[in-house]
Amino acid sequence: MSRVVIIGGGISGLSTAYYLAKAGVASTILESRPRLGGVIQTEHVDGCTIEAGPDSFISVKPAAMELIGELGLTGDVIGSNDHLRKTYIRKNGRLVPMPDGLMMMVPTKILPLLTTGLLSWGTKLRMGMELFHAPKLKPGDESVAEFIEEHYGAEAVDYLAEPLLSGIYGGNPRDMSVTSVLPRFVELANQYGSLTRGVLAQRAKARSNSTPAPLFRTLKGGLGQMIDAITEAIRGKAEVRQVRAQTVERAGAGFRIKTDGDWLETDRLVVACEAHSASALLPGVDARLAELLGTVPYSSSMTVALGFDAAGFQPPPNGHGFLVPKKERRRLLGCTWVGTKFPYRVPEDKIVARCFLGGMEDAGVLAESDDAIVATVTSELREIAGVTATPRFARVFRWRRSMAQYPVGHPQRLAEMEERTRSIPGLSLAGNAYQGIGIPDCIRMGRQAALRSGAQA
Ligand SMILES: Cc1cc2nc3c(=O)[nH]c(=O)nc-3n(C[C@H](O)[C@H](O)[C@H](O)COP(=O)(O)OP(=O)(O)OC[C@H]3O[C@@H](n4cnc5c(N)ncnc54)[C@H](O)[C@@H]3O)c2cc1C
Numbered sequence: 440m441s442r443v444v445i446i447g448g449g450i451s452g453l454s455t456a457y458y459l460a461k462a463g464v465a466s467t468i469l470e471s472r473p474r475l476g477g478v479i480q481t482e483h484v485d486g487c488t489i490e491a492g493p494d495s496f497i498s499v500k501p502a503a504m505e506l507i508g509e510l511g512l513t514g515d516v517i518g519s520n521d522h523l524r525k526t527y528i529r530k531n532g533r534l535v536p537m538p539d540g541l542m543m544m545v546p547t548k549i550l551p552l553l554t555t556g557l558l559s560w561g562t563k564l565r566m567g568m569e570l571f572h573a574p575k576l577k578p579g580d581e582s583v584a585e586f587i588e589e590h591y592g593a594e595a596v597d598y599l600a601e602p603l604l605s606g607i608y609g610g611n612p613r614d615m616s617v618t619s620v621l622p623r624f625v626e627l628a629n630q631y632g633s634l635t636r637g638v639l640a641q642r643a644k645a646r647s648n649s650t651p652a653p654l655f656r657t658l659k660g661g662l663g664q665m666i667d668a669i670t671e672a673i674r675g676k677a678e679v680r681q682v683r684a685q686t687v688e689r690a691g692a693g694f695r696i697k698t699d700g701d702w703l704e705t706d707r708l709v710v711a712c713e714a715h716s717a718s719a720l721l722p723g724v725d726a727r728l729a730e731l732l733g734t735v736p737y738s739s740s741m742t743v744a745l746g747f748d749a750a751g752f753q754p755p756p757n758g759h760g761f762l763v764p765k766k767e768r769r770r771l772l773g774c775t776w777v778g779t780k781f782p783y784r785v786p787e788d789k790i791v792a793r794c795f796l797g798g799m800e801d802a803g804v805l806a807e808s809d810d811a812i813v814a815t816v817t818s819e820l821r822e823i824a825g826v827t828a829t830p831r832f833a834r835v836f837r838w839r840r841s842m843a844q845y846p847v848g849h850p851q852r853l854a855e856m857e858e859r860t861r862s863i864p865g866l867s868l869a870g871n872a873y874q875g876i877g878i879p880d881c882i883r884m885g886r887q888a889a890l891r892s893g894a895q896a
Contacts, residue, residue, distance in 0.1 A: 442467050443892045444696055444705040445677075446684045446720065449477020450878055451869040452711035453669045454506065454885025455892070460676035461509075462894035467705075469698060471683035475670055478841050479878075481663030484832055487777070487791050488661045488784045489744045491836035493878060494793070495519065495657035495781070500879035502886065504656065510668040515660065518653025523779050525758030528557055528598055529767045529823060536758065537599070544587055544599035545624070545638045562594040566635070574632035580847050583612035583620055590634050602762035606773045608876065609738035609798030610844045611765075619845035619853075659783045662878075684712075688723040693865055707865045707892040711885065713737060714872035715840060724866065728859040731852055735872045737840035739805050740797035743816050744777075745830040747790045752828045756790060761824065770796055770804060771819040789831075792820060799844065809835045843872040867891045 443459055445452045448470030459466045474480070478492035496503045498518070507513060527534035538555040540548030546566050553563060569590050587600045600612045608615065618625055627637025658664040670679075682698040689695075693706035710717045718733035749755075756776035763771050772795040778785030785791045794816050796804045804812070813833045820826040853873060860868050867888035871881055 440893075441693070441705045441707070442678070443707045443709060444469065444694070444703060445709045445711055446687075446696070446717075447477070447710070447712035447870065448472070448475040448679065449711065449870070449881070450479055450666070451477075451871070451881040451885045451888075452709065453666065453673075454882045455709050455711060455867075455869055455888045456673045456677040457506070457509075457669050458886045458889035458894045459892060460673045462889070463676075464889075464893045466673075466677045467703065468677055468679045469682055469684045469696070469703075470679065471681070473681060475679065476663065476666035478838055479662045479666055480836070481661030482834065483661075484744075484834065485746055485789065486786045487744075487746055487789055489777075489791070489834055490661055490793070491742060491744075491834070492838060492841075493662060494775070494777075495655035495662075496878040498652040498654060498656050500875075500877065500883075502883040503879040506669075506882050507658070507665060510665065510672060512658060512664060512668055515658045515664060516656055517659050517782055519655040519657075519759075519780055520782060521653050523758065524654070527758060527761035528602055529761060529763045530557055530598060532767070534761050534824065541599070542638050542642075543603060543621075543624075544591065544595055545634050546591075547635065547639055547642065557598055558594055562592045565592040566595065570633050570635055572628075572632040572634075574629060576629055580616050580618045580850055582847050583615040583617045586617040586621070586625070586628075587612065590628070597766055598764050602764040602773065605765070605798055606762055606795060608844060609740045609772070609842050610736075611799060614799075614844070614846050616845045616847045616849040619849040657781060661784075684720055686723060687720045694724065705865075707867075709867045709869060709888045709892055711869040711888065713840060713870065714843060717868065717870075717872075725859055725863060728856060728863075731856050731859070732872070734852065736799070736844040736846060738797065738799045738842045738844055739802040739837075739839045740795065740842055741805055741812070741838065742836045743794045743796065743812060744832075744834045744836075745792045745794065745813070745816065745820070746832040747792070747826075747828045747830055749788050749790050752790045752826070754825055756792075756824075760793075763823065765800075769819060770801065770815050771823065772796060772798060774820065774824070790828075792816075792826070794820070797838075805837045805839060809833070843870075843876055845876075865892075 443466040445468045480491040482489045535557045538551035546552045631637035685697045694708045696703045714732040714735035721729040759780045760775035762773040775793040777791040869884040869888040
């Protein structure tokens with residue numbers, strides 16, 4: 440049997456290679472960048488751990504912790520500092536804390552909701568009355584904004600859903616599919632009618648089962664540690680070629696892949712790159728599949744890490760950071776105070792602000808020079824959070840068309856893509872365009888692709 444060929448060496452492709460290697464199946468990874476990891480990239484600057492892309496993963500989805508356990512890194516796992524978890528939202532030019540007890544945009548505590556300055560009395564009343572929503576099964580998909588507005592009103596969309604989801608997807612809740620982006624909330628609404636009642640019931644169940652886990656987890660030395668450990672674990676079992684796959688054709692019962700100067704043949708192919716890249720590769724394999732892949736929108740984003748001396752930083756950072764809703768936004772989508780959110784990342788005498796820009800509505804920011812970006816971020820940090828200190832270092836990272844979006848109708852498109860893929864023996868897809876954009880989802884899809892390509896369960 441030929442080696443499995445994996446196109447894309449991000450976490451999806453690397454997870455595939457890992458689970459294949461574990462089962463004794465050889466693979467070849469084709470990766471066009473000079474390093475593995477895709478958008479996962481960690482740098483160490485001035486004693487600070489800087490994440491260029493993702494900084495953590497959500498605890499409730501198990502695939503990341505399972506892989507980390509197998510890699511022998513459990514001892515290096517750290518949780519988010521949830522006791523310091525306060526996130527601020529800019530409203531009318533001021534930073535207002537999100538009320539305590541919010542689960543994304545679902546309120547679970549009455550008093551903080553009543554006293555918050557973030558929402559008007561009309562919205563507070565509406566959120567309280569939501570408890571009396573009766574279950575009603577809705578056929579089909581709708582947008583996140585429609586769904587949240589029906590439960591909690593338009594202000595909850597503008598000042599909770601929009602900034603929270605812009606920070607994660609870089610997209611607009613008016614376009615996003617609620618079935619794909621908030622599947623658990625849809626299930627709870629179907630079952631309980633009231634989202635608040637559903638979340639409270641779930642929480643009560645979870646509490647009686649176990650001690651609460653931190654919301655997010657990561658690795659002491661940064662997520663790059665996971666990439667290094669996978670690279671080490673697959674050494675000798677997976678061959679890594681630093682080439683760009685240019686096209687894929689059918690060859691007998693398998694495939695042939697054109698790389699920079701070569702053709703490679705295989706009977707099992709895992710396409711684990713961005714959907715727009717997969718779309719350009721696959722017309723010769725299945726024209727309709729390639730067309731569907733080409734319709735998955737992607738946002739471009741940018742992270743900017745600014746490092747300061749703590750001594751000159753006034754006022755000291757408060758909480759995990761802040762988000763800027765579209766209604767109040769110029770360029771900055773949000774900012775995380777890295778040293779507050781996670782232990783081990785920033786020494787006590789330093790402060791690191793990790794800022795987010797870009798998204799579906801500001802891809803143009805990626806074309807600006809590093810100097811212009813740093814000037815913009817510095818000026819907005821001064822205006823929004825009163826930061827007057829001068830950064831000691833700055834790092835700018837651009838992620839062009841890296842974050843898949845799930846617009847309304849994504850579940851139907853996904854079903855058709857999966858059906859077509861299943862009908863082509865030896866072909867698998869993995870990556871953030873399909874069943875979840877988070878790291879645990881990508882690892883789960885990578886493992887599924889490995890199983891489909893010959894690894895045993
Ligand atoms: C800025 C940012 C912050 C994020 N934060 C979080 C977070 O905190 N937590 C979380 O869970 N998720 C987060 N995400 C999402 C998550 O990190 C990604 O969805 C996930 O890492 C994607 O992995 P992937 O392997 O599917 O894709 P990628 O990492 O994009 O990897 C795809 C790889 O395929 C390669 N490739 C493409 N075309 C070809 C070709 N033709 N030939 C060869 N190679 C090719 C690319 O070079 C790339 O390396 C974040 C994403 C971004 C961009």
